[in-house]
Amino acid sequence: GDTQDFIYMVRELERVGVLVYADVVFNHMANEAHLRRDLQYPRQDVLDQYRQNEHKYQSLKLFGDLSKPLFSEEDFVEAFGIKDWKDKWQVQNGRITGGPTDPGLPTLRVC
Structure with a gap:
């Protein structure tokens, strides 16, 4: 699912007394090592998708600027x-x- 599905799920779980804890592990992005050697995330073609479907992805984003990478080699x-x-x-x-x-x-x- 996407961000909207996640929000809906959390609301429904809270409604029946279940609390949700999200644990994010950023280094799972290493699964792209077979595609490229740089450490830019998201990669350029994904940033292009964000730009081409800006309204959709702006409604789904949790934080950050979708026009530039969240992480690069300097991180x-x-x-x-x-x-x-x-x-x-x-x-x-x-x-x-x-x-x-x-x-x-x-x-x-x-x-």
């Missing part, structure tokens, strides 16, 4: 695999990897 930190699982900073900023040659997934900078 990500240098990759490193977690080596010391007792080090809080490494666990919060590092990546779970499959070993020293696996870079893991991109990590967002702390804002």
Whole structure:
């Protein structure tokens, strides 16, 4: 569904006493790695769709400016695999990897 479907769902759930908690994980955008190497999200063809159907997407947006990317390469930190699982900073900023040659997934900078 889209934003309007989500709003309707939340209202109906609240009506019957169910509270909704949304947990967003931005690094799920890494599923586009097979399409391109840049870290711009959304990619240019998606931004073009937003522009071509501006009324529709403006009604669906939650925040931000749909004419420019939400994230770019500058929003990500240098990759490193977690080596010391007792080090809080490494666990919060590092990546779970499959070993020293696996870079893991991109990590967002702390804002």
